[in-house]
Amino acid sequence: MSKTNMDIFETLESEVRSYCRDFPTVFAKAKGHKLFDENGREYIDFFSGAGALNYGHNDSKMKEKLIEYIMDDGITHSLDKATTAKAEFIEKFNEVILKPRDLNYKMMFPGPTGTNAVESALKLARKVTGRTDIISFTRGFHGMTIGSLSVTGNASKRKGAGVPLNHTVTMPYDQFVDETDSIKYLEQYLEDDGSGVDLPAAMIVETVQGEGGINAARFDWLKKVEEICKKHDILLIVDDIQAGIGRTGTFFSFEKAGIKPDIVCLSKSLSGYGVPFAIALFRPELDVWNPGEHNGTFRGNNHAFVTATAALDYWKDSSFEESIQEKSKITLDYLNKIVEENPELNGKVKGRGLMVGIECENGEIAGRVTSEAFNRGLVMETAGMDGEVFKLFPAVNIDEDALRKGLEIIEESVKAAVKEPVTN
Known part of the structure; x- marks a missing residue:
């Protein structure tokens, strides 16, 4: 196979591209927790498609089901027509995920991306309550379309909207300011009555903020947010797009907090295979939509239904969840060791499950760590307002040996990064 000239991206692709700048190679193949570039170099993937590949690349069982479906001329595009693939997913998701967790939700397929799910949730909350405003939280990230940007905290991303972002109120996330009782x-x-804040239609929250810097809300804080919502008849929306599907140790990230959101947004790893897929889950009594009132051309992605249904086999019993939690402990212990043994990093371990990272003094140091890691054969990214957190998103089904190898590369990368002087 001929090698790709990197100039093609420089000359023909938009300047908006980002990840290819951080990982300057041309990737050609991937399997499980591994990426391979055109030169045959192998990388351990601790990026996992920003959370869209929790089960790794090209899962064999999902691939087999998808190929079988395609070869049998299964429906690919169907809008929201009834299909066999959709029926199988709905039934299995209800039996394997919702019922065992005592969750009674209707399923809505709004379009294939996370921001589609968020937009539908915001629209539904306003329709149900007749109210306009939404309360969101500092450093939250919910998507790049206008409604989702309006509840996103990142200033640079909000600025990209090009128009005023209205009808939202931002409140402090858990521990946003030390010693401040945000509840x-x-x-x-x-x-x-003098606060100037009208009663909102909903509150939208991430239990662990991904793009915002791997900030994990305490379970007690989440429980209190739910109680406030119930007290004031405000709908609680949990954006589980990045933190869900096992990333924090359980299928839904809010399970251990003991809460039951009114609306849940899922996408990213829902398809299991990296195929675009999103759903909004909500209590049946909230299902006040008129037919076609919210829609999307690609809300019937049957290839995603097929792989998502196959992915649910991981969750048929508790063993998979237990394995994620075991690997989460290994990872947390190793990160704490890195911080303890490298005091010049001034690091702080953050996150939950396999959605974790180390906060550095600034983005320059965190960026050095990810660059050093890439040079050593590991792919990971930074998060936070200044990119000050290098974050670990290994596949949740990664084997322990590969996990430890990746952690060792990170340790080596930290030691190399802190040796360099910080520029002003």
């Missing part, structure tokens, strides 16, 4: 702050704004 009390939230309650005061809702209950004080």
Whole structure:
């Protein structure tokens, strides 16, 4: 196979491209936790498609089911027509995921991406309640379309909208400011007639903020947010697009908090195979949509239904979840060791499950770590407002030996990165 000239990307692809700048090679193949570039070099993938590949690349069972479906001329595109593939997914998701967790949700297929799910959730909350405003939280990220940007905290991404982003109120996320009781702050704004904050239709929250810097809300804080929502008849939306599908140790990231959101947004790893797929889950009594009132041409991605159904086999019993939690402990212990043994990093371990990272003094140091890691054969990215957190998103089914090898590369990369002087 001929090698790709990197100039083609420089000359013909838009300047908006980003990840190819961080990982300057041409990738050609992938399997499980491994990526291979055109030169045959192997990389351990601790990026996992920004959370879209929780089961790794080209899972054999999912691939087999998808090839079989394609070769049998199964329906590819169907809008929201009834298909065999959709029926099989709905039934299996209900039996394997919802019922065992005592969750009674209707399923809506709004379009194939995470921001489609968020837009539908915001629209539904406003339709149900008749109210306009949405409360979101500092450093949250919910997507790149206008409605999703309006509840996103990142200033540079909000600026890209090019228009004012209205009808939202931002409140402090858990531990956004040290020693500040953000729950009390939230309650005061809702209950004080002089606060200037109208009763919102909904609150939207990530249990662990991915793009915002791997900030994990305490379970007690999430429980109190739910209680406030119930008290004031506000709908609680959990954006589980990046933190869900096993990333934090359980299928839904909110399970251990003991809460039951009114609406849940899922995408990224829902298809299991990296195929675009999103759903919004909501309590049946909230299903007030008129037919076609919210739609999308690609809301019937049957290839995604096929692979998503196959992916649910991982969750038929508790063994898979237990394995994720075991690997999460290994990872957490190793990151704490790195911070302890490299005091010049001034690092802080953050996150939950296999959605973790180390916060550095600034983005320059974190960027050095990811660059050093890439040079050593490991792919991972940074997060946070200044890119100050290097974050680990290994496949949740990665084997322990590969996980430890990746962690060793990170340790080596940290030691190399802190040796360099910081530029002003």
